[in-house]
Amino acid sequence: MSVFTLFYGIPSGCSFGSIVALEWSGLPYQLCRIEMPAQSNTEAYYRINPLGETPALLYDSGKVLTESMAILNHLIAKSSNTAFHYQQGTEAFNLFNQKLAFLNTTLFNAFSPLWYSLEHPSSEDATQALRAYGTTQAEKAFTALEHALTGQEWLLGEQKSFADAYYAGIARWLKYHNVIDIDHFPNCQRLYQQLQEQAATQFAHAIEQQHPTGSSGKFLGHVSLEKILQQYPNLK
Known part of the structure; x- marks a missing residue:
């Protein structure tokens, strides 16, 4: 099963929208929390996105997609929810x-x-x-x-x-x-x-604020940036 990893930025990153979209998409995914700018402007995160920006979407293959427009269009194409196609x-x-x-x-x-x-x-x-x-x-x-x-x-x-x-x-x-x-x-x-009032939006708020929450989508949990870089050593 293919699983996406979304790198989202806090506080109040525009990546919030990608979390909501993933909840609506029906796609399995995990999240990686990135403190901005303390963590986004580091050599470690530059291996994910050299611009130090979020969101970024990592495929199982080790490829990374950046820019919200590209990410949201890709999620539409892969979504099991045909209402968004x-x-x-x-x-x-x-x-x-x-x-x-x-x-x-x-x-x-x-x-x-x-x-x-x-x-x-x-x-x-x-x-x-x-x-x-x-x-x-x-x-x-x-x-x-x-x-x-x-x-x-x-x-x-x-x-x-x-x-x-x-x-x-x-x-x-x-x-x-x-x-x-x-x-x-x-x-x-x-x-x-x-x-x-949307469950997906309430979920995204809770994720950002680190409050207990339940997913209405296929959220599989958080993963650290360090673990991702260990798992994908060829990321540059």
């Missing part, structure tokens, strides 16, 4: 990738100044400038998403997708960085709250 070239396939690309570029990147100000201490003026710019970008991105969600239950319409899983991991950054209240965007808030 989209045939290439169809409108559903194009819509999924359009929504995921928006989340991965526009929405994710809006928070980059905020993350930088948090992880790279600087002068008070520089920090305030970064936070002001990040707040403006986040407001712009959430305003666009608010309009796109009008009359839609999920990002793709009536059917939830792995794009919604990815959104669950990013939308919480508004509160994490204490910038804009998500209640200013009723459609975005509704979708976010709807996702909080």
Whole structure:
């Protein structure tokens, strides 16, 4: 039986969405917890991802796939849940990738100044400038998403997708960085709250917070980075 290993980052990594997607996928998997930046910026983790970023997905073969868009599309292709399958070239396939690309570029990147100000201490003026710019970008991105969600239950319409899983991991950054209240965007808030009621999302929160939890998918437990590197000595 093939088992994936997902390297997820804490605190509040975007890899949260990949945990939710794995729970929905029906695929057997294990998790490797990576402290950011203390553990992600080490020579050991660079063997998994030279950029020091999460998520990363390890196959049994020893191959590693990085970048959320690539990981989520791969999980769709391998998922036993056909509700998440989209045939290439169809409108559903194009819509999924359009929504995921928006989340991965526009929405994710809006928070980059905020993350930088948090992880790279600087002068008070520089920090305030970064936070002001990040707040403006986040407001712009959430305003666009608010309009796109009008009359839609999920990002793709009536059917939830792995794009919604990815959104669950990013939308919480508004509160994490204490910038804009998500209640200013009723459609975005509704979708976010709807996702909080999903068993897979609750599981991902518990995993991050190291609380006892039960999987609704095929979670096989945690494995340490050290054990992975011993098991796959040819990782570079």
